[in-house]
Amino acid sequence: MSGAVELTQDEARGGARPAPVLELRDLRVFYGAIEALKGVDLVVREGEVVALLGANGAGKSTTLRTASGMLQPRSGQVLLHGERVDGIKSHDLVHFGIGHVPEGRRVFPRMTVRENLEMGAYRFRSPDRADLDRVFTLFPRLAERTSQLGGTLSGGEQQMLAIGRALMGKPELLLLDEPSMGLAPLIVRQIFDILREINDQGTTVLLVEQNAAQALSLADRGYVLETGAVTMTDESAALLADPRVREAYLGEGA
């Protein structure tokens, strides 16, 4: 079903589509006996921002965690740049250019801002000076706090640090799990502006959000997950206009 939708979009654009960076094919993931993902298909193409929407427990985080190797699917495939990577553990998968900003930020609390950023570049022999400068340019507030411990930062600063840390690994694909969670609207807007900038600089983004309006304002396309399956996928504008999305995820009454 999703394939058909994309074909028509492609015909509308009338051009060659960018190559897929990430593809999930009929992904099934279980927690014990509970089926968390019931055959998810999803494509993220080079240069896109794709939003993954859905209620609590719909399987959004599970999808991201499977894509970055933290969970292994029972069946189905994960492809990065067309290469199958399911079965590869997360510490090896980072070398495929995948950066995962986990839910709840999860900065290293007893490491300084600088040490956190250096951890992001752990897969390289040493951190790239240019990447560090880039992160400090994107997030000037981090530059002011290089020797402060991660655990003492505010929520917004921690989110910036978590994103900056992921960028230090030079990801081609950035996975973001609820970057707006628990943050003031002003900070959320700042962070989304920076995500826009990161995408403009060439990083592909797959974004999980409950804040559908915010996510779709940034994303090119979106997927809606319900109880472990994709129920809708379309361009952001179309999703924003869809009455079912408006009712369920934008807080508008029936």
Next chain:
Amino acid sequence: MSLNAFWDFLVLGLVLGCLYAVIAIGYTLVYGVLQLLNFAHSEVFMFGAFGGLLALTVWAPAADPAGVQSVVYVVVGLLAGAAFGGAVAYGLEKVAYRPLRRRGAPRLVFLITAIGASFFLYNLAGKLFGRNSLAMPNLYENRRVLTVFGADLNITQVIIVVSAVGMMVGLDYVVNRTKLGSGIRAVAQDPEVASLMGVDIDKVVSRTFVIGGLLGGAAGFLFGVNNKVVYTMGFLPGITAFAAAVLGGIGNVRGAMLGGMLLGVVETMTVFVWGEEWRYVAGFAALVLVLMFRPTGLLGERVGRTA
């Protein structure tokens, strides 16, 4: 009790504290990355002592070594102790703990496994090396070499202090300044996220055990030089070093060093004032007292993984 005796005992306490500190690092490192109380670490220490003893026995040192020869023997003993300790710790992690981690076993199972591994290891040593106390070969003529505040230090004490301080400085450097150290600290704070950064958790855990084992083994050799070598020798220093790690704040490397030095001094000063039979009473009383006022230890980090 003269003032001179006071300084003598203080120096003795610091020397003993150095050993406790080095052993305590092994407990604290492993606790840091796995939240595991590795009670078998006392046997790693004991195997280190046997490692040094074996190497020096096989090497058949001259009857009365002196000078450069003595230095070589001490270094060989230290290296052999460290190697034995490291190897036992490596095997312990691989055989006893890794299968449990693979299966996601509950904490209690790890604890019981640790105690079981400890029984196994010291009985293995009893079987392999016999159950009698053995003395290290003569490595040097143990005479007084230094006087600090009127306290005499003999060669053994100087060797213990110098090598223990060297190991602590080296360990501190590894943990805070190297890539492996970053990996260890990252796994200690958030293993899942560490793996997202490219840290291979299994590798880091294994190397953490080896580092703890190297230090514990070398400490075992040093302890053996000063005392006897016997298969049960790990228990008391081990449990005291564990207490030292808790006292300093388990999971915190500098805390373990501080706790070790402190317990060494408290024990020895207690012996000075009240006599030998109060040694361990005082050590553990100090532990209880500190934990009453600082439940996370002197340099305590919050136990667990939350920010």
